[in-house]
Amino acid sequence: MSIELPPIPPTATDYDERALLHELEPVAGRLYDRHAKVAQEWFPHDYIPYRLGRDFDKEPWTPDQPRLTGIAQTAFEVGLLTEDNLPSYHRLIHGMFGDGDGAWINWVGRWTAEEGRHAIVLRDYLTVTRNIDPIALERGRMTQLQQGYQHDAPDTLHGLAYVAFQELATRISHRNTGRYSDDPVADRIMVRIAADENLHMVFYRDILSAAIELQPSAAVRAIVDEVLAFQMPGAGIPGFLRKAAQIAKAGIYDLRVHRDEVLLPIINHWKIFELSGLDGAAEEARRRLADHLEKLDRAAKRFEEKLARSSVPRVSGA
Numbered sequence: 001m002s003i004e005l006p007p008i009p010p011t012a013t014d015y016d017e018r019a020l021l022h023e024l025e026p027v028a029g030r031l032y033d034r035h036a037k038v039a040q041e042w043f044p045h046d047y048i049p050y051r052l053g054r055d056f057d058k059e060p061w062t063p064d065q066p067r068l069t070g071i072a073q074t075a076f077e078v079g080l081l082t083e084d085n086l087p088s089y090h091r092l093i094h095g096m097f098g099d100g101d102g103a104w105i106n107w108v109g110r111w112t113a114e115e116g117r118h119a120i121v122l123r124d125y126l127t128v129t130r131n132i133d134p135i136a137l138e139r140g141r142m143t144q145l146q147q148g149y150q151h152d153a154p155d156t157l158h159g160l161a162y163v164a165f166q167e168l169a170t171r172i173s174h175r176n177t178g179r180y181s182d183d184p185v186a187d188r189i190m191v192r193i194a195a196d197e198n199l200h201m202v203f204y205r206d207i208l209s210a211a212i213e214l215q216p217s218a219a220v221r222a223i224v225d226e227v228l229a230f231q232m233p234g235a236g237i238p239g240f241l242r243k244a245a246q247i248a249k250a251g252i253y254d255l256r257v258h259r260d261e262v263l264l265p266i267i268n269h270w271k272i273f274e275l276s277g278l279d280g281a282a283e284e285a286r287r288r289l290a291d292h293l294e295k296l297d298r299a300a301k302r303f304e305e306k307l308a309r310s311s312v313p314r315v316s317g318a
């Protein structure tokens, strides 16, 4: 998804990051314990239809083999290449939260291990079912990882805001990809991954709630910066804009989903528009946020009007 907006420089960091991380550590500990209690252990091999597997040396992949075609195939490819880039995300997350030997570093390890399972289950599914050319997929992974995920290491508040939105965006795009596939096996995998992404979102969202209490103005400015600059983590995938446009047309992830199902639920949870006692820059940021949400709404309406004339099938209910 993309929308034309003038670039807005991120606001400067004017709080003590180390002190904030330290103050948030007990909260991170409680949220980690809650996460460990509710997160279910699961195994990628339980989700793969191995009975469909054949040797590639005896029977190489050919383009007539996939059951998934068109946008469903593109959405799976983008979903897997995005998950593949975990080493880059780990580097960033570790840089932001990896200090010390307490709850933060425990979370970084746990989160990374859970994320690793997503690429495993997606690749195994796509390889066994022959739904994507395994050679193209591996070459895509090589390109993607060598390029890395280019994102300046943000400060704690910007980083927390980005990952909260990003985990929810990923949850919804994976979930809708499963629905769109019309394949119960793929759908079950995506329901499983989306449940993980949801718990990740809840961790980051709730720790940022605690940060808002400690640093309300800096937190609001960081949140607004991240909303205005938001890009999906797959934005570096070759041909991403074209692929994202197809994914939007199918209703898997479009402006309406982004605004109504990703931005608004989290912004409302943080009660951004109800906070009082903010400094002038945070008040100004909040006005820009309201303006941005309105612009998104208008752009989403225009997109929906165009879609009414399109013949591309949409996610059911989208």
Ligand SMILES: [Fe+2]
Residues within 6 Å of the ligand: 083, 115, 118, 170, 197
């Ligand atoms: Fe993931």
Ligand SMILES: [Fe+2]
Residues within 6 Å of the ligand: 115, 167, 170, 196, 197, 200
């Ligand atoms: Fe996640």
